[in-house]
């Protein structure tokens with residue numbers, strides 16, 4: 613077991629509320645959530661229920677109107693180097709090589725050192741792209757671009773990785789490979805992660821815990837009892853299917869009053 617439930621939360625979301633503009637509807641409506649250090653939690657929910665907004669609050673890209681987000685006990689006041697973000701689209705810079713895209717979070721602040729370049733190359737190796745580090749994004753497949761985006765999010769050794777449907781556009785087999793890459797990298801580095809997805813099987817395969825969101829609230833939460841490391845054969849086990857079924861039913865129930 614990777615996490616100890618008695619450990620204090622590494623990420624603590626405390627009664628967070630958020631609306632876009634003064635007159636808009638409340639999009640995140642009083643969410644309480646705790647992620648222990650090193651855990652991977654997944655957020656499931658229908659389109660428009662507020663998942664991305666909650667992720668942006670956890671990244672410090674938005675600040676809550678009410679409540680607080682704490683990372684390691686400290687109230688979050690904006691984005692910082694301890695947090696890595698992977699968006700749905702890989703958002704790579706077209707004129708840079710894969711290696712230079714991975715180095716981007718560093719080169720925005722200072723000139724990368726030889727050690728930084730080695731670290732970037734090591735990350736590309738870990739995601740299976742060691743031979744392609746000189747290629748531009750247009751010379752890479754969609755899955756390879758997503759791998760570069762994951763490597764870029766990890767170059768700053770973030771304590772917290774936030775992922776917003778990063779593999780949604782990929783074919784099923786590539787998605788499974790990237791899920792395994794992500795689990796391996798998080799386990800190696802003890803990275804805490806919050807992963808937003810529409811895909812129930814993805815949430816169950818990756819997560820220590822899965823929350824279902826609807827109408828800006830967490831309406832259901834379930835601990836995933838599968839052992840770690842995860843293995844692709846687990847996807848066909850009865851307890852995996854039962855967990856998926858339970859979450860599907862929770863998504864059908866929708867928000868509670």
Ligand SMILES: Nc1ncnc2c1ncn2[C@@H]1O[C@H](COP(=O)(O)OP(=O)(O)OP(=O)(O)O)[C@@H](O)[C@H]1O
Nearest residue numbers: 632636639657658659660661662663664665666810
């Ligand atoms: N910048 C914005 N200004 C105004 N409203 C917004 C803005 N961004 C999102 N919203 C609204 O907030 C609500 C929640 O959006 P959010 O992107 O968090 O949902 P989501 O669950 O991530 O959806 P999806 O699964 O489709 O990405 C939606 O009704 C959306 O239209």
